[in-house]
Amino acid sequence: MGTTPIHPTQLMDIGNPDFRTGFIAIIGRPNVGKSTLTNHIVGAKISITSRKAQTTRHRIHGIHTSDDAQFVFVDTPGFQTEYGNALHRGMNKTVIDALHSTDVVLFVLEGTHFGERDRKVLQLLPEELPVILVLNKLDLVKEKDSLLPFIASMNELFKFAAIVPVSxxxxxHIPQLLAEIRQHLPVNPPMFEEDEITDKSERFLAAEIVREKIFRLSGEEIPYSTSVMIEKFEQQGEFRRIFAAILVDKDSQKAILIGHEGSKLKEIGTSARLDMERLFSGKVYLELWVKVKNGWADSERILKQLGYD
Ligand SMILES: Nc1nc2c(ncn2[C@@H]2O[C@H](COP(=O)(O)OP(=O)(O)OP(=O)(O)O)[C@@H](O)[C@H]2O)c(=O)[nH]1
Ligand SMILES: [Mg+2]
Incomplete structure (x- = not known):
């Protein structure tokens, strides 16, 4: 008794012939709030966020299961229109791939702002799939009167399945958004266990959390040329020991990240450790160091090692 694992598809769908499960790709230019939206719906910080553009670099699944549906959100990197190195090409490929293997698309804008970079993303939208336009950061839209004419003008540009303003x-309005998405999901049993919230490993999430702190706690010169590699990840019960290297391009960046007598690195480490402890529900020992690795963002080989494909 109790030793036979229950296959996830045997959970929850019993008695509900209308249970829906599907993939929802979230796309948009950098910084519109795609990862914040994913985290809010999932109820945990599985995708890092920051005020700086290009925070997300990988495709990340965020899973939300309700009584009658399982939503598998696919958070993608902001679509790049201004750069052309191997990292940016890889990020854009991630966006395109996500659009080819999804049931629903969420196209996210920042409030009632529709600029050139948003237009480039609009051009990627598939005609054959339901696309929901999400007007995020509603809390920042001061003139609510501007919403209706904006919605009308967006309806002229594309045949959206729905347009939902949210924060x-x-x-x-997140419940309304979920209800709208559900209508377009296929009738399917769940693919993941009810309490699963992401497809990413703790190792991956740990590296991302460190990267978020670097984004948030350092100046403009650092983020775009930084990556994090977990060199060791050990777990004993609820206690985790994590050793991570931060890769930068130049000695000058290394000095900035370490800070006066190591103060910056310490600040990054403490803040990352606290987030990890929250996400993993257990104590964490975190050791960080900084390595100079020339031109990693342009090297296909190093990008492969870091898990970009
Ligand atoms: N006021 C307000 N700020 C928001 C909202 N959603 C996101 N933000 C902020 O917008 C910034 C960007 O959010 P992210 O979730 O990192 O944006 P993203 O689209 O994932 O960005 P990339 O990964 O770089 O493409 C962060 O500072 C968020 O706190 C919102 O509804 N209201
Ligand atoms: Mg993001």
Missing amino acids: ARNGE
Whole structure:
């Protein structure tokens, strides 16, 4: 008794012939709030966020299971229109791939702002799939009167399945968005266990959390040329020991990240450790160091080692 693992597809769908499960790709230019939206719906910080553009670099699944549906969100990197190195090409490929293997697309804009970079993303939208336009950061839209004419003008540009203004920050209209998405999901049993929230490993999430702190706690010169590699990840019960290297391009960046007497690295480490302890529900020992690795963002080989494909 109790030793036979229950296959996930045997869970929850019993008695509900209308249970829906599907993939929802979230796309948009950098910084519109795609990862914040993913985290809000999942209820945990599985995808890192920051005020700086290009925070997300990988495709990340965020899973939300309700009584009658399982939503598998695919958070993608902001679509790059201004750069052309191997990292940016890889990020854009991630976006395109996500669009080819999804049931629903969420196209995210920042409030009532529709600029050139948003237009480039609009051009990627598939005609054959339901695309929901999400007007995020509703809390920042001062003139609510501007919403209706904006929605009308967006309807002229594409045949959206729906247009939903939301705030990923305070959760406004997120239930309405989920209800709208559900209508377009296929009738399918769940693919993941009810309590699963992401497809990514703790090792991956740990590296991402360190990267988020670097983004948030350092100046403009650091983020775009930084990556994090977990060199060792050990677990004993609820206690984790994590050793991570931060890869930068130049000695000058290394000095900035370490800071006066190591103060910056310490600040990054403490903040990352606290987030990890929250996400993993257990104590963490975190050791960080900084390595100079020339031109990693342009090297296909190093990008492969870091898990970009
Ligand atoms: N006021 C407000 N800010 C938001 C909202 N959603 C996201 N933000 C902020 O917008 C910034 C960017 O959010 P992210 O979730 O990192 O954006 P992203 O689209 O994932 O960005 P990339 O990964 O770089 O493409 C962060 O500072 C968020 O806190 C919102 O609904 N309201
Ligand atoms: Mg993001």
